[in-house]
Amino acid sequence: MGVYQPHTEDFKDKALGLVSTGSFPAIVSAADAMLKSSEVILVGYEKIGSGHCTAIVRGKISDVRLAVEVGAENAQQNGQLISSLVIARPLPNLEVVLPIGSRLAQLTYGRGSSKLSNQAIGLLETRGFPAMVGAADTMLKAAEVELSAHEIIGAGLCTAIIRGSVADVAVALEAGMHEAARIGELNAVMVIPRPLEDLEQTLPLASCWIEKPQPLAIPTKIVEKEKELELVELPDLKQIPVPLEEPLRLDE
Structure with a gap:
C-alpha cells in the first residue's frame, strides 16, 4: 500500500x-x-x-x-x-x-442525512456533568426541541446541543440556563439560527438521528415457472357410432 x-x-x-x-x-x-x-x-x-x-x-x-x-x-x-x-x-x-x-x-x-437538519442550533455549556444533564432535561420539557448530542471538552466543561425552531430553542435555553445555574455552574449559551450545511457536518450528532440510506431490495434471480401443457387424447373417429338417418318415404 x-x-x-x-x-x-x-x-x-x-x-x-x-x-x-x-x-x-x-x-x-x-x-x-x-x-x-x-x-x-x-x-x-x-x-x-x-x-x-x-x-x-x-x-x-x-x-x-x-x-x-x-x-x-x-x-x-x-x-x-x-x-x-x-x-x-x-x-x-x-x-x-x-x-x-x-x-x-x-x-x-x-455520514447519512439527519432528521434534524435545517433547524436552529442551541448550545448550553456547563461546568459539571450533572448541571448539563439537568439543564438538558429542563430544556426538553420547556419547548418543542430535541437533544441532538452533547460535547465534552475538558476542564469539566460539557455542552448540550439542542435542535428546533428559533423560537423553541430560545425558550428552551432560557429555562435551561436557570436550571444549570441552580445545579452547578453555567459557562456559555449560544443560538445559531440558520446553520450552513458545512457547519452541520462538523457538529456532533447522536447516531439515533442519522438516517442512512437503505439498500433497495431487488431479487437477483427470477425463476419463471414453466406452464405444463396437458395433452388430451382424441378418440378414434372410426370407432364412434354414427346414427343412420331413415330413408325418406315418397308416399308420406
Missing part, C-alpha cells in the same frame, strides 16, 4: 485559518460567522483539553484572512477569544497531519 503524496498544486494560493476559544458554544458561533463571511471550508475542530477549542478553515488567502478576522471578532464579543492565526500557502505535510484528512473523507463518504 503506497503512502499518500499530495500534489503541490492542490495547495497553491491556499491558506489555513485558526481561531481558538475557551468554550465549545463560542467556537461554534465563531465558525458559523467565518463560514457566512467568505468562501471558506470548515475543516473541523481541534479540542486539546482545558476547554480550549480551535476551528480550522481552509480556502483562498484573502477569504481565509477575512474569515479569521470575523471569527476572532465574534469570539472577542463573546469574551472567549484565546488566539487566531492565518497560515498562507501551507506545505502539504502540515495539512495532512491536521484533521483535514478525516474531514475530506467525511465529505466523500458522508
Whole structure:
C-alpha cells in the first residue's frame, strides 16, 4: 500500500485559518460567522483539553484572512477569544497531519442525512456533568426541541446541543440556563439560527438521528415457472357410432 503524496498544486494560493476559544458554544458561533463571511471550508475542530477549542478553515488567502478576522471578532464579543492565526500557502505535510484528512473523507463518504437538519442550533455549556444533564432535561420539557448530542471538552466543561425552531430553542435555553445555574455552574449559551450545511457536518450528532440510506431490495434471480401443457387424447373417429338417418318415404 503506497503512502499518500499530495500534489503541490492542490495547495497553491491556499491558506489555513485558526481561531481558538475557551468554550465549545463560542467556537461554534465563531465558525458559523467565518463560514457566512467568505468562501471558506470548515475543516473541523481541534479540542486539546482545558476547554480550549480551535476551528480550522481552509480556502483562498484573502477569504481565509477575512474569515479569521470575523471569527476572532465574534469570539472577542463573546469574551472567549484565546488566539487566531492565518497560515498562507501551507506545505502539504502540515495539512495532512491536521484533521483535514478525516474531514475530506467525511465529505466523500458522508455520514447519512439527519432528521434534524435545517433547524436552529442551541448550545448550553456547563461546568459539571450533572448541571448539563439537568439543564438538558429542563430544556426538553420547556419547548418543542430535541437533544441532538452533547460535547465534552475538558476542564469539566460539557455542552448540550439542542435542535428546533428559533423560537423553541430560545425558550428552551432560557429555562435551561436557570436550571444549570441552580445545579452547578453555567459557562456559555449560544443560538445559531440558520446553520450552513458545512457547519452541520462538523457538529456532533447522536447516531439515533442519522438516517442512512437503505439498500433497495431487488431479487437477483427470477425463476419463471414453466406452464405444463396437458395433452388430451382424441378418440378414434372410426370407432364412434354414427346414427343412420331413415330413408325418406315418397308416399308420406
